[in-house]
Amino acid sequence: xxxxxxxxxxxxxxxxxxxxxxxxxxxxxxxxxxxxxxxxxxxxxxxxxxxxxxxxxxxxxxxxxxxxxxxxxxxxxxxxxxxxxxxxxxxxxxxxxxxxxxxxxxxxxxxxxxxxxxxxxxxxxxxxxxxxxxxxxxxxxxxxxxxxxxxxxxxxxxxxxxxxxxxxxxxxxxxxxxxxxxxxxxxxxxxxxxxxxxxxxxxxxxxxxxxxxxxxxxxxxxxxxxxxxxxxxxxxxxxxxxxxxxxxxxxxxxxxxxxxxxxxxxxxxxxxxxxxxxxxxxxxxxxxxxxxxxxxxxxxxxxxxxxxxxxxxxxxxxxxxxxxxxxxxxxxxxxxxxxxxxxxxxxxxxxxxxxxxxxxxxxxxxxxxxxxxxxxxxxxxxxxxxxxxxxxxxxxxxxxxxxxx
Numbered sequence: 151x152x153x154x155x156x157x158x159x160x161x162x163x164x165x166x167x168x169x170x171x172x173x174x175x176x177x178x179x180x181x182x183x184x185x186x187x188x189x190x191x192x193x194x195x196x197x198x199x200x201x202x203x204x205x206x207x208x209x210x211x212x213x214x215x216x217x218x219x220x221x222x223x224x225x226x227x228x229x230x231x232x233x234x235x236x237x238x239x240x241x242x243x244x245x246x247x248x249x250x251x252x253x254x255x256x257x258x259x260x261x262x263x264x265x266x267x268x269x270x271x272x273x274x275x276x277x278x279x280x281x282x283x284x285x286x287x288x289x290x291x292x293x294x295x296x297x298x299x300x301x302x303x304x305x306x307x308x309x310x311x312x313x314x315x316x317x318x319x320x321x322x323x324x325x326x327x328x329x330x331x332x333x334x335x336x337x338x339x340x341x342x343x344x345x346x347x348x349x350x351x352x353x354x355x356x357x358x359x360x361x362x363x364x365x366x367x368x369x370x371x372x373x374x375x376x377x378x379x380x381x382x383x384x385x386x387x388x389x390x391x392x393x394x395x396x397x398x399x400x401x402x403x404x405x406x407x408x409x410x411x412x413x414x415x416x417x418x419x420x421x422x423x424x425x426x427x428x429x430x431x432x433x434x435x436x437x438x439x440x441x442x443x444x445x446x447x448x449x450x451x452x453x454x455x456x457x458x459x460x461x462x463x464x465x466x467x468x469x470x471x472x473x474x475x476x477x478x479x480x481x482x483x484x485x486x487x488x489x490x491x492x493x494x495x496x497x498x499x500x501x502x503x504x505x506x507x508x509x510x511x512x513x514x515x516x517x518x519x520x521x522x523x524x525x526x527x528x529x530x531x532x533x534x535x536x537x538x539x540x541x542x543x544x545x546x547x548x549x550x551x552x553x554x555x
Contacts, residue, residue, distance in 0.1 A: 153280065154184040155324040157191075157290065157312035160201060162327050162386040163232055164194035169239060171386045175327065176240065176285060178389075185280040187319065189290040189312040190236055192228025200231045202291075218263035222292075222302045226251070229289035229308070237287050247285040250275065252311060253294025255286075256318070259301045266293060266301035268310070268373075271318035288315065306367025313370045317377025324374065324381045325392075326366055331385035332393035333358070333365050335415040335553040340544050343554040347414065348391075351398045351498045354414045355383075357530045361494035362419035371395065398498060412506060413497035413551040416544050420491040420537050422452070423470035424522060427477060427484045428460040436482070437461055443476050453492065453523055453534060462523060464490065464534065490522060491540035493533050495547055501528045513550035517542050 156179065158172050179186050196203035202225055209216045209224065216224065233249045240247040256273045259266035279286045290308025293301050303310050309326060316324035333355060336344040350358075352375035359368035365383055374381045374395070384392030429436040437456050444451050444465075449472065453464040465473050467488055477484040500506050507524075510531060514521060519542060523534040535543050548554065 151183060151185045151280075153187070153319045153321045154179050155187045155189060155312050155316040155319070155321045156327060157189040157308060157325065158236075158327045158386065159308065159329070160191045160194050160232075161329045163190060163236065164198060168386060169236070172236065172327070173239060173243060175325075175386070176245070177243070180245070180285075184322075187276060187280070187286045187288060187315055187321075188236065189288045189308055189315065190229060190232045191290050191308040193232045193235070200228050202228045219299065222263045222300050225302045226289065226292045226300050229291055233287045233289045240285055240287075245285055246283055247287055248279050249287045249289070250279075251289050251294075251300075252292035253298065253300065255288045255315065257293035257311065257314065259293035259295060259303070261295045261297075261299060261301065263301055265304035266295075268293060268303070268314050269296075271314050273315060273318045276315070276319065304369075306369065309367040309370035310373055313374040313377070313379065313381060316379045316381075317373060320377075321379055324379055326370075326381060326383050327386040328365060328383065329386065330365060331388050331390055332383050333363065333395075333415070336544055336548045337363075337418070340418075340541050341416075341548045341554075344548065345554060347393050349394045349396070350414055352395060353529050354496055354498050355393075355395050357494065357496045357527075358415055358417045361417035361492065361496065361530070361532070363415070363417045366395075412499040412503055413495055413553065415496050415553065416547050416551075417494045417496060418491060418540055418544050420489075420540055421467045422464045422490050422492060422534075423467050423473075423486050423488040424453070424462065424464050424490050424534060425470070425473060425477070425484050425486050426460060426462045427482050429458070439480055440477065440482070443480060444473065447472070447476060449473050449476075453525060453532065455523065455525070464492070464523075487522065489537040490534055491537045491543075493535055493540060493543045493547065495531045495533075495551070496529060498529050500531070507531060509550055510547065513546045514543055517546045519543050519546070 192202045194201040237247045237249045258269045290311040332346045334344040338344045356371040381395040451463045455462040519539045
């Protein structure tokens, strides 16, 4: 039989009305003769009783000294509660269902507590329950080590659980249900005429997710891409198909291949600091010393530009002062610009097409927006701008590439 994986996030499970929609999606999949695996997150968000942040608040108010192993035990609880509650609702509808923890579902990880990496997925137990006609509910965001220790996969980990299980089962599709109806060309809070995308490639959505779009976790997309399993990003509160994420050369049912276009969407995020470190004449080890020091102190760097006169890169605002202090300790004289924003133009059809950068520069120049730094890849062009220009830049680029049409 066909296997389908559905993943429901915290907002999809937080209220009785939302859970009613979840049941409708489960029943719809079963009516299509699909064997069904349902991956769940903890119910609700911070402040609600069983949300992960609420559970963590229990220890933060009492010294926050819980070791990493025990912290993962605590963080697993929200998904267990969510899974058991959903199982009860499904059984009440006369549908046989069973709950598995991430480890019981076959997700083996390393022992990097709090941000564990999946080593393998052995879904033997899932398949046994599917063969019995049961809906298999899996607690997302978690796995187990080879020594049977509980681990969590980091924020967004339930998305990763779903695509990893989908890949292992060779599922026909993984449905990621959220509170928005698919992936849009830009953040609708900034661009009123942002439109939903019917189809995107793995590379496009991965870049959108890495650059500020928060609909799906980029790690989950990378897992899906490796397994070549299609993903649909859909709304829990709608019956619409949402956005299909797949290989551009793949077909899904009767669907056409991903349409050819230069630009797919505009993404953004703010609160970053640009750091410039000039090199003294004849100084050739500056780059090594700078980036080695950042790595040793777990400071993530981005937007890197290296040339004989020095290095330019960005860090998040909240670690900028630490980075600058480290550089000064090495004897360098860095300068910085805080409160910047990164605006990204993303599209699988840009590679080799002349004029895309010219169009970006023209659109921003017309709005008197200064480009502080830029970089590009096969599918993305990034521009660093002043934070106060971020909204205007997103709107200008969305309009320039006519993404509203």
